Amino acid sequence: MEPLLKVDSLRTTYRRQGRTRTAVRGVSFVVHPGEVVGIVGESGSGKSTALMSVLGLLPPNAQVLSGRLLFNGTDLRTAGDAVLRTVRGRQIGLVPQRPMTSFSPVTRVRRQIRRLLRQHRADGATDIDAVIADMLRRVGLDGVAGRLDNYPHQFSGGQLQRLLVAVAAVGARPQLLFADEPTTTLDPTVAAQILRLLRDLRDELGLAIVFVSHDLRSVAQLCDRVYVMYAGDMVEEGDVRSIFDQPRHPYTRALLDAIPSRHTPREPMPVLAGSVSSLPEDRRGCSFAPRCPIAVGVCHEAVPHLLPAAGGRVACHRYPDGGWPPGDLPEDR
Ligand SMILES: Nc1ncnc2c1ncn2[C@@H]1O[C@H](COP(=O)(O)OP(=O)(O)OP(=O)(O)O)[C@@H](O)[C@H]1O
Ligand SMILES: [Mg+2]
Incomplete structure (x- = not known):
């Protein structure tokens, strides 16, 4: 089976205070359709840098020096911004490492979710509120449906995190989800809910997932293959x-x-x-x-x-x- 994502010899550096340091030293990994792949390693090993290199979401002081980043056969490294914009969020969803910073504190949650879905939903679904309702039901968050006009601080951290997984993985209907330490900041009960949710999404939607974590127990529960x-x-x-x-x-x-x-x-x-x-x-x-x-x-x-x-x-x-x-x-x- 052809891999969905094939990262080949990726090398990424950061420049800081006049010095260049290599964060990713020529790594290769593949993800097949419907597969859950874990990437584990201590803090600073380059996990997030590898994922952000694929999505073209590195900070300005970073540089991808070499490598091929083949997604469905297209090299995202050389494909240009227009292609990246159609892939990012739409075909490859992202649950970022620090989810709380993904919500603006001064905008009501429903408005933020609508905006994300309009950006990331490829089929241009017109009834966004129907999409949201369906999405919430699917991830077991029907309970918050009536409170979406509240501000982020009126939700728990676990609810916001599940909302983000819902938007990235269900609402946007990507083929591949990058989940970068999606449970690290959560208490164990909520973390277990998120893991179960990811597993269900894989089973129901055939979603391929790259799950980055330093928690090997979560990796053991969720992943098929591990780097x-x-x-x-x-x-x-x-x-x-x-x-x-x-x-x-x-x-x-x-x-x-x-x-x-x-x-x-x-x-x-x-x-x-x-x-x-x-x-x-x-x-x-x-x-x-x-x-x-x-x-x-x-x-x-x-x-x-x-x-x-x-x-x-x-x-x-x-x-x-x-x-x-x-x-x-x-x-x-
Ligand atoms: N914006 C940046 N500027 C300079 N160096 C950076 C930057 N971001 C990351 N690095 C460096 O790159 C290396 C890899 O960092 P990265 O965040 O990819 O690791 P990680 O495996 O995701 O770690 P964590 O588990 O803490 O998230 C580290 O040495 C880090 O200090
Ligand atoms: Mg990281």
Whole structure:
């Protein structure tokens, strides 16, 4: 099956205070129709930058240096603004990372939703209020239908977030939804509602979803396939079961072991210290090597490439022979 989205060797940099830093280092990923793909990784690994590069929504100090961004076969990088305007919001919906800032506090919610739907609904539906009513029913928000003439502060954060998912995923009827940490700021009950909603939308509408999160439990509940991103690189990719049952990259393993209630039959990875390092632009080795408990000489010398591994791909010099299966952590680190 042809992928809906095929991102190939995307490289994106930011310029700040006269220096250029690479946020996304040549990453590739694909999304098939109706598939839910997770992108996980710590804060600063480049997840949002990758998605915003696809949508052409980067700030002015950012630059996509190279890569192909094929959506339904069209390269969005070279397609020009007119094409991007028809794709953005209409064919690829976005639930942004900070939803509260998506609503203007001084405009009634119904007016804002109407405006978004007029912008994003490709079929030019004329009865917008009927579209809104249908949308609210579909996402289980009929209860707020009578209150849409209120201002945003009169709704709960969870209601606003569900309204945004509703507009982006249902009202606009896209083929693909980018959900960038849609549950991070919400309490667990509301987060669970949003996850259920996304899953239902996939099942009912065949919507493909890219779900960005650092919460691996949500990823396990929702996704078919997972990409693990670290410091601007994809370090592992696989179907959700193989990522959770047989993580191959030490970073993936550390992320999994950081889930408090997780039962780990394997020897637990030492808790990951530090953060996504500020890498030199001309790094020589694996980005994760400075934090990796099983790194050896080559890890500091050569950048590992993503290579096929059972059920997916992994970029680790120590796979499959070194440090795997677990139990042979080197003594001399
Ligand atoms: N507007 C910007 N200007 C300069 N650097 C930026 C900008 N936005 C992001 N960056 C840098 O790019 C890198 C990747 O950031 P990005 O926001 O894509 O990460 P993320 O994986 O989405 O993190 P989070 O989980 O916190 O959302 C980080 O080092 C970040 O500091
Ligand atoms: Mg982000």
